[in-house]
Amino acid sequence: MSKKRQQLIDTALQLFYQRGINSVGINEILAVSGVAKKTLYNHFTSKEELVLATLKQRNDNFITWLDMSLKETNSDIEVVNKLFNGLFAWFSNSAIELGNFRGCFFINTSAEFSDPTSNISQYCRDHKLQVRQLIAQYLSQSNTELLDTICVLKEGAISMAYVNHDLSMPAKCIKIVEKLL
Amino acid sequence: MSKKRQQLIDTALQLFYQRGINSVGINEILAVSGVAKKTLYNHFTSKEELVLATLKQRNDNFITWLDMSLKETNSDIEVVNKLFNGLFAWFSNSAIELGNFRGCFFINTSAEFSDPTSNISQYCRDHKLQVRQLIAQYLSQSNTELLDTICVLKEGAISMAYVNHDLSMPAKCIKIVEKLL
DNA sequence: CTGTTGGTAGACCGCTCAGTATACTTTTGT
DNA sequence: ACAAAAGTATACTGAGCGGTCTACCAACAG
Secondary structure (H helix, E strand, O other), X not given: XXXXXXXXXXXXXXXXXXXXXXXXXXXXXHHHHOOOHHHHHHHOOOHHHHHHHHHHHHHHHHHHHHHHHHOOOOOHHHHHHHHHHHHHHXXXXXXXXXXXXXXXXXXXXXXXXXXXXXXXXXXXXXXXXXXXXXXXHHXXXXXXXXXXXXXXXXXXXXXXXXXXXXXXXXXXXXXXXXXXX | OOHHHHHHHHHHHHHHHHHOHHHOOHHHHHHHHOOOHHHHHHHOOOHHHHHHHHHHHHHHHHHHHHHHHHOOOOOXXXXXXHHHHHHHXXXXXXXXXXXXXOOOHHHHHHHHOOOOOOHHHHHHHHHHHHHHHHXXXXXXXXXXXXXXXXXXXXXXXXXXXXXXXXXXXXXXXXXXXXXXX
């Protein structure tokens, strides 16, 4: 992997996540990263290809962070606790690996790209599936009902943290799952 | 209210919701609505003002639809049933008043406009508050815990319907609340 | 009958966009 | 040591953007 290529991905991810993909132009990414335009088009054939690379990078970062957050859990309720405490840390900018919170990059990107069959929209869907499967790995047995509950609460908590500016949901989600178990 | 003004709002809402605000130009709205550019700038001083008018229109449509959906409920569980069955109808394009489902217009718009202090982002937040208060009105007593639960499940169900293409969540949310009551 | 109001049609402005082209320099593998 | 590969800097293209402007038209009220 080229160093310049990685510079471009890091800069683009930062700008895309903080301001939205359609609000950030190629020229700004070049100015901030200090890379020449020809170098960018040497590594990526189009803006879309760069976008896909940033989605992959963010997915890797997120999965790594989540995997770390869920490590060493001995019960389902502990998984739930670590998951939602992790989300709260993310929302309140205490998870430095994930950057300044501006919602879920994949939800935001899905909102910007309306064609559900595009590579970009499909990748966003795939990311959500990967997160679901990672959570499933940490639950004691294959419990689809609990898994569904956790996932829908997680998506709700993310959405309300970003749109409503309500950071209280992770704590409430833990209480909800406690009652259900 | 002028007829031309309403034509512009209706056309803009349709295009903005289906494709995203930053992906739809003024000229396209004019071409589709059949209105002259000067007429648009006679009614709205800028694109942003037109965007705010479409948000208000969508909010009115949504609140009206939800109010209709929740009418004549005699218990909290009935409210929950009608709410999530209503959401399922929306997701599966059976709520014609809400148009072809492409997620929540306010979540999508928040994703596109990154400044949380902008009028647009603030209106999106306000919409969510209005929906919450409408649901609260239909619950038998002031039950913040139940209200929070319903709201977080609702946001999760909307997000998963759009991003994950998973329409099964409304039914699962009903079961979750049933267990909790 | 005429002046105001609100509309149409479309040219135009300055700017930004994604992407290409040119000419030169640096790095690197053998 | 030197050719090939990779990077820099920058000008440019064609298209689209939001927004302004001019000129003309139709309806209607005094």
